[in-house]
Amino acid sequence: MKQWLMGCALLCAAQLSLALAPYTHAGKLSAADLPSQLAQVEKKLQAEGFTVLGHHMPKGIAGQASVVISDPALLEVIRANGTSSAIIASGLRVGIAGDGRVSYMTPDYWYRAYLRNQFSGAQEAVKSVQMRLTKALGEGAGFGGDVAQGQLTDYRYMFGMERFDSANSEIGSFASFDEAVKAVQGNLAKGLGDTQRVYEVLMPAQKMAVFGVAMNSGSDGESWWVNKIGADFPAALPYELFIVDNKVYALYARYRIALAWPALGMGQFMGIINAPEAIRSTMLRLASSGASGH
Numbered sequence: 001m002k003q004w005l006m007g008c009a010l011l012c013a014a015q016l017s018l019a020l021a022p023y024t025h026a027g028k029l030s031a032a033d034l035p036s037q038l039a040q041v042e043k044k045l046q047a048e049g050f051t052v053l054g055h056h057m058p059k060g061i062a063g064q065a066s067v068v069i070s071d072p073a074l075l076e077v078i079r080a081n082g083t084s085s086a087i088i089a090s091g092l093r094v095g096i097a098g099d100g101r102v103s104y105m106t107p108d109y110w111y112r113a114y115l116r117n118q119f120s121g122a123q124e125a126v127k128s129v130q131m132r133l134t135k136a137l138g139e140g141a142g143f144g145g146d147v148a149q150g151q152l153t154d155y156r157y158m159f160g161m162e163r164f165d166s167a168n169s170e171i172g173s174f175a176s177f178d179e180a181v182k183a184v185q186g187n188l189a190k191g192l193g194d195t196q197r198v199y200e201v202l203m204p205a206q207k208m209a210v211f212g213v214a215m216n217s218g219s220d221g222e223s224w225w226v227n228k229i230g231a232d233f234p235a236a237l238p239y240e241l242f243i244v245d246n247k248v249y250a251l252y253a254r255y256r257i258a259l260a261w262p263a264l265g266m267g268q269f270m271g272i273i274n275a276p277e278a279i280r281s282t283m284l285r286l287a288s289s290g291a292s293g294h
Helices: 004-017 033-046 072-080 084-089 108-138 149-154 176-192 222-229 253-258 266-271 277-287
Strands: 023-028 051-056 064-071 092-097 103-106 170-171 195-203 208-215 241-242 245-248
Touching: 023 108, 033 051, 033 064, 033 092, 033 108, 051 208, 064 072, 072 084, 072 108, 072 195, 084 108, 084 195, 084 208, 092 108, 103 108, 103 253, 108 149, 176 195, 176 208, 176 241, 176 245, 176 266, 176 277, 195 241, 195 277, 208 245, 208 277, 222 277, 241 277, 253 277
Parallel strands: none
Antiparallel strands: 023 103, 051 064, 051 195, 064 092, 092 103, 170 245, 195 208, 208 241, 241 245
16 A cells, blocks of 8 residues: 555656646748748648637747647637636647747647646647647657646746736726727727737637737837847747636736746846836736726
């Protein structure tokens, strides 16, 4: 009995310590320019049953882009979970560098972090996503740092920093889900804060929505801080804004940036110390209404 218990304990410890990387290298493209490369990647992904939601060519970050896709089975899992923050996991990001290098967000890494205690019910869909991404684009080594598998559910960069569900991720509140969606859609259409909609997924019956947001301002958009910490992870963007019931959220950047760049040193974080509040200020504008005063 003692041996069995010890074996179980060792197995659990091994699972907790298994490290996952945020990104996976894929094959290299032959197309000569970025728009052609985007088209080539989109065609490969659609052939494996993925739906293209949008693409992102970040201003001020030279020679890179991302394609955002969704998977029907994974969307059904998210829908079946009911009204929850799981909606943020709707978009899968595939990155493209100007020299033809392709990478994608590692599903096992990001969905453990975004789905948290709902991940176990999504594992089959996540495995299917991984297999079809591999078939469409190829699979190489993981890169971008690593986080122990068991830490992703409740991840934070270090003591005192935010987790997924930190209170400062809430950026707006409305009388209803419909009003929240209308406000965010309207503000993105106006380009408030020099933003642009990359994609959106709406689940009205569950009162959930997620938007991919390009932050294009040269002074406080995404380019200044990405270029400081390293623009080697094109599948890290775009940033997400999401709605659950009547509330609007954007993951606070001390969590979201750390999750996307887990190998950052503290000195690098200090170099972009203003980024979290700059991002939050932009997202607050998108979550504003005439009556809310944000």
